[in-house]
Amino acid sequence: MDRGHAWRDGLGKPPSSARDQTRRVHTLIVGAGVAGLSAARGLQQAGIDDFAVLDLEDEAGGNSRGHSIHGLPCPLGAHYLPVPGPAAVEVAQWLEEIGVIRQVQGRWQGDERHLCHSLQERLFVPDARQDYPPGVQAGHWQEGILPMPMADSPGAAQTQAQYLRFSQEVANAARQWPFAMPTAHAPWHPGLDALDRQTFAQWLDAHGFDATALRWYLDYACRDDYGAGIHQVSAWAGLQYFASRHGFDEPGASRDPHDAVLTWSQGNAWLTQRLAQGLGDRWQAGQMATRIRPGRHDVQVDALDTRSGLRVRWVAAKVVVAVPLFIAARLIDPMPPALKALAPSLRYAPWLVSNLWLNKPLQDRPGVPMAWDNVRQAPLEMATNAPLEPALGYVNARHQSLAPTPGPMLLTHYWALGGQNPQALANHRQRLARQPWQTWAQSVLDDLSPVHPDLPGKLGRIDLMRWGHAMVIPTPGLRGHPALAALAQPQGRLHFAHSDLSAYSVFEEAFTRGAFAARAIGASKNRPV
Ligand SMILES: Cc1cc2nc3c(=O)[nH]c(=O)nc-3n(C[C@H](O)[C@H](O)[C@H](O)COP(=O)(O)OP(=O)(O)OC[C@H]3O[C@@H](n4cnc5c(N)ncnc54)[C@H](O)[C@@H]3O)c2cc1C
Numbered sequence: 001m002d003r004g005h006a007w008r009d010g011l012g013k014p015p016s017s018a019r020d021q022t023r024r025v026h027t028l029i030v031g032a033g034v035a036g037l038s039a040a041r042g043l044q045q046a047g048i049d050d051f052a053v054l055d056l057e058d059e060a061g062g063n064s065r066g067h068s069i070h071g072l073p074c075p076l077g078a079h080y081l082p083v084p085g086p087a088a089v090e091v092a093q094w095l096e097e098i099g100v101i102r103q104v105q106g107r108w109q110g111d112e113r114h115l116c117h118s119l120q121e122r123l124f125v126p127d128a129r130q131d132y133p134p135g136v137q138a139g140h141w142q143e144g145i146l147p148m149p150m151a152d153s154p155g156a157a158q159t160q161a162q163y164l165r166f167s168q169e170v171a172n173a174a175r176q177w178p179f180a181m182p183t184a185h186a187p188w189h190p191g192l193d194a195l196d197r198q199t200f201a202q203w204l205d206a207h208g209f210d211a212t213a214l215r216w217y218l219d220y221a222c223r224d225d226y227g228a229g230i231h232q233v234s235a236w237a238g239l240q241y242f243a244s245r246h247g248f249d250e251p252g253a254s255r256d257p258h259d260a261v262l263t264w265s266q267g268n269a270w271l272t273q274r275l276a277q278g279l280g281d282r283w284q285a286g287q288m289a290t291r292i293r294p295g296r297h298d299v300q301v302d303a304l305d306t307r308s309g310l311r312v313r314w315v316a317a318k319v320v321v322a323v324p325l326f327i328a329a330r331l332i333d334p335m336p337p338a339l340k341a342l343a344p345s346l347r348y349a350p351w352l353v354s355n356l357w358l359n360k361p362l363q364d365r366p367g368v369p370m371a372w373d374n375v376r377q378a379p380l381e382m383a384t385n386a387p388l389e390p391a392l393g394y395v396n397a398r399h400q401s402l403a404p405t406p407g408p409m410l411l412t413h414y415w416a417l418g419g420q421n422p423q424a425l426a427n428h429r430q431r432l433a434r435q436p437w438q439t440w441a442q443s444v445l446d447d448l449s450p451v452h453p454d455l456p457g458k459l460g461r462i463d464l465m466r467w468g469h470a471m472v473i474p475t476p477g478l479r480g481h482p483a484l485a486a487l488a489q490p491q492g493r494l495h496f497a498h499s500d501l502s503a504y505s506v507f508e509e510a511f512t513r514g515a516f517a518a519r520a521i522g523a524s525k526n527r528p529v
Pocket residue numbers: 030031032033034035036054055056057060061062063064076077078079080081268287288289290322323324327351353467470471497498499500504505506507508510
């Protein structure tokens with residue numbers, strides 16, 4: 001945050017004539033997130049070795065970086081990847097190459113070491129019992145995150161009927177429209193415009209989906225995948241989550257075993273570390289691009305070495321712009337018209353990710369044992385009216401560990417702060433930037449303690465990661481915006497490669513966008529530049 005904001009505020013901007021060094025490469029990749037690293041891999045495959053990758057951070061991986069506490073690895077951001085489906089061609093090719101998946105009877109299957117161990121998900125369902133001590137919530141853990149209606153509870157039959165109807169709507173949408181993962185492989189279909197122009201909440205209202213448990217779950221899914229709730233994301237996004245993958249399974253429906261997820265203690269950093277391996281001195285850490293100037297014969301990129309203060313001018317035939325589009329809009333001079341048209345529509349969700357090291361395992365509450373992903377069901381009104389939406393729960397970073405005896409625990413707690421409207425989002429981001437870490441740490445403990453009253457007494461350390469602009473929110477109109485499609489095509493010597501191009505921040509989108517950029521550069525390799 002300090003580096004990015006210093007540059008934004010003019011402090012990191014060198015006088016336009018100042019420069020300490022000039023370096024030339026065929027291709028310069030600006031940004032070493034998943035997309036930038038995938039582009040680097042693609043260039044090597046295309047036989048282009050004369051490239052460099054810059055990132056303002058000291059480590060590659062972008063928001064798929066990892067961390068460790070007392071030697072235990074944990075994620076800082078992204079933590080899983082579903083086993084690829086048929087559309088994720090580039091991702092699958094690479095995962096097969098590194099031994100993570102293999103093909104069995106025409107479908108991809110994950111290697112047992114990397115597949116999420118059982119139990120995958122559980123939900124803490126509060127109940128109305130009053131005989132618990134103050135501050136401790138009555139309730140139990142159920143398997144799976146979709147709330148299971150209690151057979152004899154009021155509204156159970158209505159909830160069950162809406163689950164079934166929603167699963168049919170998802171199946172219809174998947175049959176009717178090209179939903180795919182990654183969307184980068186599904187050309188935008190004008191029939192999707194109507195879904196893209198309304199919020200998911202509006203679509204749910206129009207279709208009579210009012211069951212509290214269903215709406216809680218769908219809002220949770222949107223906050224988990226897009227960082228913002230059903231009142232902010234488009235109906236396209238709300239349906240894409242299900243229609244592009246496994247559909248919507250009502251409780252009790254049997255799940256396709258191919259819908260498993262791959263995960264690692266350090267989350268998707270396990271993947272980005274592998275992508276970054278072998279870059280050698282083409283990897284340029286702590287180098288912040290401050291200006292990208294496309295010209296007739298080359299592209300000039302000014303960069304600042306954040307440690308030495310040295311200014312370098314890179315001169316390249318091609319530049320892969322693998323930074324978020326809101327940053328690209330500040331960097332590129334002059335700004336491409338498509339980026340200018342799109343920039344006002346871009347909204348990013350802030351996130352807080354906290355890693356908690358506990359000296360002993362937690363005592364558990366009634367129900368199923370600790371899962372990889374552990375979520376507390378919060379009342380729906382809290383999600384729409386409260387100053388801060390409830391957190392998303394925690395992942396047990398040691399879930400994949402094969403250690404035979406229980407030891408210290410590491411929990412990764414996720415809080416999406418995109419809110420339900422732009423004003424809430426702006427407030428949350430300010431709060432994230434300004435509020436002292438101790439206040440946030442206390443908020444995280446307050447979120448966990450009602451379910452785990454013994455947690456504060458076992459906490460040895462908590463590390464907080466603030467993501468001010470973690471992921472683009474697929475707000476109404478964004479995915480179908482013609483400028484987004486335009487930016488996915490080469491803009492002269494510039495090739496955009498970032499998950500933002502899909503209006504959907506996941507590994508598959510970022511990786512595929514990087515592969516596309518490298519392919520286009522590879523294809524033009526033998527043409528004069
Ligand atoms: C908390 C969280 C949880 C997530 N969980 C998951 C998950 O479980 N599974 C999943 O698939 N996805 C998840 N995601 C999304 C996933 O992490 C992203 O989609 C993916 O990592 C994005 O990669 P990218 O290359 O598009 O962008 P980024 O990660 O944004 O990479 C852009 C890079 O550009 C660099 N940069 C920016 N400005 C400059 C500059 N001026 N000069 C040089 N470099 C610059 C940045 O430092 C960064 O490294 C999660 C994201 C977050 C934040």
